Amino acid sequence: MKTFDRQAMTVAEEFVSKVEREARSSLIRVYAPMILLVVMTIGFSIYDSHFFSMKNLSNILGQMAVPLTLATGLTFVLLIGRIDLSVEGVMGLVGSAIALLVVNSRNSNDWGIWGVIVPIIAGLLFGLITGILHVRLRIATFIITYATGTIAAGIAVLLYHSQPATAKAQWIIDASRTTFLNIPLITWIAVAFFAVCCVILNYTAFGRAVYAIGDNEAAARASGINVSKVTIQVFVLSSFAASLAGVLALIRLKLGQVSLGTDQMFPCITALVVGGTSLAGGKGGMLQTMVGTLIYMELLNFLTIIQVPADYKKAILGVIIIVAVVLTLTRGRKTIAK
Amino acid sequence: MNQEILFTTENIGKTYGVNTVLQGINVEIRRGEIVGLIGENGAGKSTLLKIIAGVEQPTVGTMEMNGKPFSPASMLDANRQGIGMVFQEQSLISNLTVAQNIYLGRERDFSSFGLINWSRMNARAREALNKMGLKDISPKARVRDLDFAMRQMVEITKVLDIVSETANNRALILLDEPTTVLSDAEMAVLFEKVRQMKEKGNSVIFISHRLQEVLQITDRIYVFKDGRQTAEVRTEGADEYILYEKMVGRETNGEYYVSARQTVPGADVVLEVENMSLFGSFRNVSFKLHKGEVLGLCGVEGSGKEDVCGVISGDLASTSGELKVRGKRVKFASPGDARRAGIISVPRDRRDEGIIGILPISENISVSNYEKNAAHGLISNRRQDRNAREWVRSLSIKCAGVAQRVSNLSGGNAQKVIFARVLDSECPILILDHPTRGVDLGAKGDIYALIRDITEKGFSVLLMGDTLDECLGVSSRVIVMKDGLVCGEFDCPADNKPDQVDVVKLML
Numbered sequence: 080m081k082t083f084d085r086q087a088m089t090v091a092e093e094f095v096s097k098v099e100r101e102a103r104s105s106l107i108r109v110y111a112p113m114i115l116l117v118v119m120t121i122g123f124s125i126y127d128s129h130f131f132s133m134k135n136l137s138n139i140l141g142q143m144a145v146p147l148t149l150a151t152g153l154t155f156v157l158l159i160g161r162i163d164l165s166v167e168g169v170m171g172l173v174g175s176a177i178a179l180l181v182v183n184s185r186n187s188n189d190w191g192i193w194g195v196i197v198p199i200i201a202g203l204l205f206g207l208i209t210g211i212l213h214v215r216l217r218i219a220t221f222i223i224t225y226a227t228g229t230i231a232a233g234i235a236v237l238l239y240h241s242q243p244a245t246a247k248a249q250w251i252i253d254a255s256r257t258t259f260l261n262i263p264l265i266t267w268i269a270v271a272f273f274a275v276c277c278v279i280l281n282y283t284a285f286g287r288a289v290y291a292i293g294d295n296e297a298a299a300r301a302s303g304i305n306v307s308k309v310t311i312q313v314f315v316l317s318s319f320a321a322s323l324a325g326v327l328a329l330i331r332l333k334l335g336q337v338s339l340g341t342d343q344m345f346p347c348i349t350a351l352v353v354g355g356t357s358l359a360g361g362k363g364g365m366l367q368t369m370v371g372t373l374i375y376m377e378l379l380n381f382l383t384i385i386q387v388p389a390d391y392k393k394a395i396l397g398v399i400i401i402v403a404v405v406l407t408l409t410r411g412r413k414t415i416a417k
Numbered sequence: 418m419n420q421e422i423l424f425t426t427e428n429i430g431k432t433y434g435v436n437t438v439l440q441g442i443n444v445e446i447r448r449g450e451i452v453g454l455i456g457e458n459g460a461g462k463s464t465l466l467k468i469i470a471g472v473e474q475p476t477v478g479t480m481e482m483n484g485k486p487f488s489p490a491s492m493l494d495a496n497r498q499g500i501g502m503v504f505q506e507q508s509l510i511s512n513l514t515v516a517q518n519i520y521l522g523r524e525r526d527f528s529s530f531g532l533i534n535w536s537r538m539n540a541r542a543r544e545a546l547n548k549m550g551l552k553d554i555s556p557k558a559r560v561r562d563l564d565f566a567m568r569q570m571v572e573i574t575k576v577l578d579i580v581s582e583t584a585n586n587r588a589l590i591l592l593d594e595p596t597t598v599l600s601d602a603e604m605a606v607l608f609e610k611v612r613q614m615k616e617k618g619n620s621v622i623f624i625s626h627r628l629q630e631v632l633q634i635t636d637r638i639y640v641f642k643d644g645r646q647t648a649e650v651r652t653e654g655a656d657e658y659i660l661y662e663k664m665v666g667r668e669t670n671g672e673y674y675v676s677a678r679q680t681v682p683g684a685d686v687v688l689e690v691e692n693m694s695l696f697g698s699f700r701n702v703s704f705k706l707h708k709g710e711v712l713g714l715c716g717v718e719g720s721g722k723e724d725v726c727g728v729i730s731g732d733l734a735s736t737s738g739e740l741k742v743r744g745k746r747v748k749f750a751s752p753g754d755a756r757r758a759g760i761i762s763v764p765r766d767r768r769d770e771g772i773i774g775i776l777p778i779s780e781n782i783s784v785s786n787y788e789k790n791a792a793h794g795l796i797s798n799r800r801q802d803r804n805a806r807e808w809v810r811s812l813s814i815k816c817a818g819v820a821q822r823v824s825n826l827s828g829g830n831a832q833k834v835i836f837a838r839v840l841d842s843e844c845p846i847l848i849l850d851h852p853t854r855g856v857d858l859g860a861k862g863d864i865y866a867l868i869r870d871i872t873e874k875g876f877s878v879l880l881m882g883d884t885l886d887e888c889l890g891v892s893s894r895v896i897v898m899k900d901g902l903v904c905g906e907f908d909c910p911a912d913n914k915p916d917q918v919d920v921v922k923l924m925l
Contacts, residue, residue: 294513
């Protein structure tokens with residue numbers, strides 16, 4: 080029998096130092112997007128003096144209303160490690176329905192405020208149904224939300240029989256023209272919604288439960304959190320955001336058609352991921368969402384200013400998604416996909 | 418300590434399918450008592466704690482708490498009745514703060530109009546932490562920024578806070594290996610807190626692999642072996658040697674492990690590990706595996722033996738050191754690389770890493786060696802089935818046919834399918850990670866005989882046994898690991914197996 084001496088630094092201590100090192104590097108990842116935003120803003124301003132002009136900045140903020148609203152709702156979805164592909168369809172449905180119910184070019188409806196409330200309730204119902212189907216039947220969210228989103232878009236087209244209505248209600252026209260401090264009203268509405276969601280995420284039990292589920296669903300359940308209920312609530316919140324985005328998009332464009340929502344969701348997911356929200360859940364927050372959305376909007380605006388053709392723009396954004404996802408990945412994972 | 422009985426179990430047992438993991442457990446916990454549970458890996462200690470904590474339900478038996486029947490439907494239910502468990506794998510939410518973790522799921526106490534009053538929650542958390550003497554932990558610190566000892570303390574604070582809401586110093590706290598990640602100083606703090614809890618009348622059940630700790634902190638010790646409670650020892654007057662003896666129990670005879678057919682390994686070295694280290698897991702591990710040898714790796718969970726095998730099978734990358742296969746230096750980027758070099762492993766976690774349950778037996782056997790059953794790059798189902806039928810016959814796998822899904826087989830037969838795959842790959846070096854875990858007795862015997870068959874043919878086996886008895890019984894030689902280091906080596910010839918107590922002493 081042979082025995083060997085033990086050595087100075089124990090392997091257990093090595094393990095602790097390894098974990099600490101990882102914690103430090105994850106801290107860097109939290110601040111990286113904010114540094115990137117500052118560097119980008121300064122860099123773009125130096126490259127082209129138009130970029131930092133009052134006119135261009137209010138332009139960026141004006142375009143931000145819809146992405147910020149959607150991204151705010153999607154933050155909750157991503158934080159619990161799910162995805163919501165239905166937001167585009169819900170957005171299109173709500174926008175189209177409002178255009179048909181208020182004073183418009185197609186029919187003689189004039190439901191007034193109910194013309195907005197009823198479509199939003201319909202949008203919320205979609206979130207509720209999506210959430211229930213997901214938790215009861217355990218259908219993966221990427222497929223169930225794609226399905227419900229498609230249904231929503233389909234209903235929208237059926238509603239206007241392929242001939243979308245133009246909203247002509249006076250309040251919509253007024254709302255689209257109103258600005259405050261050179262920033263359009265719809266952006267202020269988006270910012271207000273964002274602020275409310277900040278409070279919900281950071282000051283309610285629901286908000287804590289969202290983080291807990293994303294980080295460790297089993298532990299959350301064991302702590303007495305009703306995971307199913309919170310998950311359904313998250314989808315209702317996300318569909319509310321989509322509905323609100325539908326209202327804002329309609330105010331901007333007036334024409335109530337499904338394409339109000341087309342190609343809106345993935346840019347938001349990009350913004351979230353660039354801001355540092357993890358697709359696997361648990362990591363991210365409202366600050367990250369705002370930073371990510373600003374980075375995305377500034378970049379898009381800058382590429383337009385320097386006249387990069389649309390096709391190249393898409394390719395550049397694609398590369399950015401890959402880089403951002405790689406940076407937010409948890410290292411040391413054995414399997415490729417969750 | 419007073420004599421008032423707080424908690425008892427009567428004839429508790431737990432069975433998973435055909436596999437009995439716990440049987441006839443009668444423990445009795447008095448108020449203000451610290452009770453230790455010791456035993457080898459898989460002896461059933463953690464299972465018992467999970468049953469008491471309401472995480473798992475017993476198959477048979479009853480429990481009583483405070484003289485009243487106790488059958489918790491969930492962990493929360495157990496909490497409400499004064500029993501709380503601190504888990505081996507920590508269950509805190511790392512991206513929340515200390516206070517948020519302590520009151521997770523109980524935020525209502527701090528809310529008005531749905532909004533949480535953080536300062537009130539933090540103040541209450543401050544009180545709870547102070548009660549535990551944890552003055553230097555901020556309630557606002559994020560758990561991910563705390564070291565392991567602090568996390569452990571927070572977890573204990575959380576459990577105690579939940580339980581004491583109802584228990585009023587009649588709580589029963591279950592600690593499952595709370596010291597594994599702690600340094601000596603941190604451990605001293607933990608023990609101090611545990612003693613304070615005891616002084617107030619609370620009781621504690623404590624599981625640890627480190628016998629010195631168990632002797633140091635407990636009043637009484639239950640010894641578990643193979644899912645049974647084999648001894649009860651008063652800590653006063655006991656020493657490690659007595660515990661070792663009680664833990665290993667009597668030895669199984671050589672016939673069981675087919676020792677008569679144990680090979681005497683040749684001089685050919687097929688695999689050589691030289692000074693291999695993986696930062697944070699093991700260090701300077703060196704050994705040689707010979708042709709036709711069964712080399713056992715002994716050590717408790719966390720000793721690093723699993724990761725050593727992980728590196729050899731290509732699943733993990735070592736930070737330094739060398740690996741040689743038949744004298745040639747190799748570096749594996751994946752288990753596929755290792756297989757091409759002639760190394761293949763039978764994983765421990767059959768359901769997750771071993772079988773592909775929805776595929777039929779035939780495909781599960783050929784999944785590591787498609788080339789063999791392919792013609793012109795396309796898999797020949799005829800060949801694949803013929804090959805599978807041969808294996809089913811030679812390993813006597815009980816099944817309805819090779820088209821049966823593996824998920825419908827019993828544990829032992831599913832394991833044989835994995836063995837068939839591994840043998841079919843014709844890799845001369847096998848890593849067997851707990852090959853008999855969750856396998857019934859008959860199939861165990863078949864697997865031992867199979868190991869003898871293949872070593873007679875010149876295959877070499879690196880074995881991590883399910884029990885020490887098995888590891889010594891099957892191996893020609895064993896290496897003992899502790900805390901990431903190799904701390905001993907024993908020859909295990911068929912006619913002269915080493916004393917289990919000597920091996921256990923090095924492991925713990």
